[in-house]
Amino acid sequence: MTATAVVAERAADTATRQDFGDVLRAEWIKLRSVRSTWWTLGSLVVLGAGLTIVMCWGNADWLASEGADESPGSFITWGMMIAQITAVVLGVLAVTNEYSTGMVRTTFAAVPRRSRVLLAKSLLVAGLLFVVGTATALIGYFGGNYFLDREGVGMALEGDVLRAMYGSGLYMAGLGLLSIAVGTLLRHTAGAITITIAVVFVISGMVALIPGDIGLFIERVMPGNAGSVIATPVTFNPNLLDAWPSFAIFAGEVAVLMAMAAVALRRRDA
């Protein structure tokens, strides 16, 4: 065999060898080619920006009045509190629709290294949610701040306000990852959405009722509380830690769940 033939053979071998880029491209086609991706992202924008604008419009004169006991900074990303449901749905569906349709067997026969599938889905969902989440927060800011400005309580896009913009993107991305992990662990759409929303929304709010230091600790570390601080310039809840320490707690929780999901994915039969 000549040297060129050997080289040609090697080139062919690298070309056909499955790499992570292949898996990422495949998962991108998957994500793009189902409608649920587009209407969850559409809902994120409509709810996230729309509700922020509506709340700022409705509360601007009160916020400018003497009797106001909340900051305009708590309203400027208000819609994201509701829009986070769509991030949960997008993350869960990215995984569970494979299980509900039986497609997961096709996926893992095509990509036997399952952790690559999980990683590719995570990168794409998190990336998409970061971009769309940040854009949504910005639309909400520009729309809502118009009404706040009219009453003289507008805010400049700097400091904590600016941080809340990309913070909204980060929180949506984190929620998407959390949902992917829960979806992978439960493999069931309704179950995963219900549990994630219950933990993030309902229980995160309810733990404030637990008295004492333990109650305060639990309130601060619940994912819905720890994650959302970064997404708002001034939080409604004065008990929570600052934005970045809170987000570090949330990121840690997401990482733990993701690790559990990766282990379960490897061990369980598809």
Place this chain on the structure above:
Amino acid sequence: MIRAQALSKTFGDKTAVDAIDFTVKPGRVTGFLGPNGAGKSTTMRMILGLDAPTSGTVTVNGHRHLTSPAPLRSIGALIDAHAFHPGRSARDHLRWLAASNGIPTTRVGEVLELVGLESVAGQRAGRYSLGMGQRLGIAAALIGDPPVVVLDEPVNGLDPEGIRWVRALARRLAEEGRTVFVSSHLMSEMALTADHLIVIGRGQILADTSTEDFIATHAVSYVRVKSPARAEIGALLTRAGHEVEVVDNALHVQGIDPAAIGDLVHRHGLAVHELTLVRSSLEDAFMTLTADSVEYVSKTREEVAA
């Protein structure tokens, strides 16, 4: 080539596959035959790395599928009739599959044409009939032009034309030198498609032989005798040590060929109206072989057997 060595799978305390050994060779269609619940699908899932064996190994051309450097170029499989998202079009389904293994997108059009779905490729796959879904599954199996093809119950839900098409396709893939492994619970279907048979029942290999030998060994034959002197002939044959059964107005005789019966009857000066060698069908042979290993016995079969 697919090779299983002491391959086992247990679910809880139930053994689905019990230390089986087999080799599926290239260049021929190997039928994987067994009643429902015999362990066929579990075995196929282990080949594809979807289920982890409890013990033992199974390799595809010498590699475990889990560590395959180019999975879809090594083995293509139809494992589940509707293993696709109903909201995604057939073309998009094949496009992501191609992308996942670095297969050129032009291949998508080729396999769509091969299975005859090109005119409906843009439709959401959820609208497809069972037969169209099977064709999409087969297109997915062939997208990597793999040397090994595994088809789990490929004719389920297909119309007669589709069934003929799958048979011809399996034959052609084998003629091209590929390893073709096709499962079915229908013996008659396998008799028409497979060169070689691996029969499984209750997780164990019951037979691993050429289709021809299988038929010769397992299909029971008997001679049907019709005669006005049925009772006398029956007595003669029984005395000679043959198994005789009276069915309607005929005798079914085992263990002797028609010529010998004719000679015997002639020596006693009796008349015969019919003397026919009846070979039982392959389906019967399969039933006989797996009779003790079927998981769910239906009432009617029990009644027939009794």
